[in-house]
Amino acid sequence: MGLSLSTWVHSRATDSSSSSSSAFQLLAVPTSSRLMVILNSSPVSPDSRSHWSSVHHSPHFILSACKQEAKRSPVELSSDGVRAKVGVKSGLHVWEVLWNPNHRGSHAVIGVSSKDCPLQASGYNVLVGKDLQSWGWELKTNGLWHGGNSLGLYPDFRRQSSTRILTDAKVAETPLPIPEIILLVLDADAGTLGFVVDGSFLGVAFKDLPPGVELFPVVSSVRGGANIRLRYLNGTTCDPPTLKALCGLSIRQVLGERRQNQTDKLPLPSSLQHYLLSSH
Template identity: 65%
Template sequence: MGLILSVWLNGRAADSIPSPSTVFPPLAVPTSSRLALTLSSSAVPPGNKRSHWSSHHRSPHFQLSPCKQEVTRSPAELSSDGVRAEVGVESGLHVWEITWRPEHRGSHAVIGISRQDCPLQDLGYKVLLGGDSLSWGWELKTNKLWHGGKILACYPCESRRLHPPAAEGFRLKFLNPLHRKETETPLLIPERVQLVLDADAGTLGFAVDGSFLGVAFRDLPSGVELFPAVSSVRGGARIELRYLNGTTRNPPALMALCGLSILQNLGHQRQNQVDKLPLPPLLHHYLLSCF
């Protein structure tokens, strides 16, 4: 059966329709099977408490929606304001989606994680999340990573932001000024960003347009509750939080890994053809219901 399925998949590969390309797929990095399964699994119901912003741990300039899944920053001058999720995690691998339209960001728009006692308001316009040792933030407008009040790096890193032909033959320091300027131009981050927190490994990364961009922060504190968080200085900014999925540190089940392998070979454009695979109906149902 395995050989038949492999031949069928390889034989149909030429019929696949390429998925829409953006700037982010070339920047994607390989993921572990644990993360790949989590990113490809169906999202939990939207009413999950991990999708709620906290009604207590927020700046008074952030107003919550009745469902607690959206916050709106009220117009306020010379103030930097933050809010964190109602529920944090101490272990496991977890993925949240933050929806924040680019036109509602302004300057100093930051997403990331924080500890429970992270400051959520300060005077002036500044990067609040990542502005101290209790939080880690990705500033969307500049693509900079912040922690401890310092810029740590550009994310995605410069070496992966070269166009593929340039990346093959030249190092960044040998590029002419025109190419150097092009690679240093911040990427426009779309409205939906997935926050990927592996509390077991102590890492935080982000996924955009279905592409995991790699680990942004390492050596996060272990055994400490960590919360998704955002900070903003723009009046009228509306930010949504949705918990997508999570898993424990246990190895993935073999059946789930097999299902993931099948769907990866099919590709996004052909996943509606699962029922045509040379598999028993029970396995058709499993693939359709789990992914």
């Protein structure tokens, strides 16, 4: 029953996004039920998991008092990074990164790293993904980087070649403008890293991440004044979602965004109505 319900949830998500004109929703790939439940749950209250590290950052990054914002100083010929205070070794976790596209410049990179990733280098380059201890997505070019090597574009346009926006090879190679809000999805159990843009999961960007190694969200920038905000949204263990969570997800998807606050009109017990409201 759980498998059948999970499949139905996937089909409902596909149906609900099919009418969107967003290029990213046309490039979306099916998500696991674990990730779908997280993305459709209320964010947890901000805590230390939403903080940039006050120790592990380039001296050219200045943190706000709340530690959720990191601002790069206007320094020339320097690539600078900052990583999250808290990393993970297991579970599926989602962070939100806010980074104004007008404040990125070249070599704006988001990804994950171990505690040994360098966070400052001379010149302008892709810092996250420059070594074997980090994996980065360069937002201006859509390129993936690891070990100092370019691993191709993300999203993977070839994988989505059947979509109607990718009939021209030149269009498929054109970088897509990445909006301000990016969700970083780290599955430490599966060893994968992916991203959600415009509400669409774009698939696995990196796989075979080292098991049992603590990994941290990390960004790097070369633009003076770049202000990057971090927030931990939610996470879960390797256990499959509960039937209660899957049913709640299915009901909310049927209701749609505009009717999320109308659960009191459903023929459901008051306790279930309260759960639907409190979990979204």
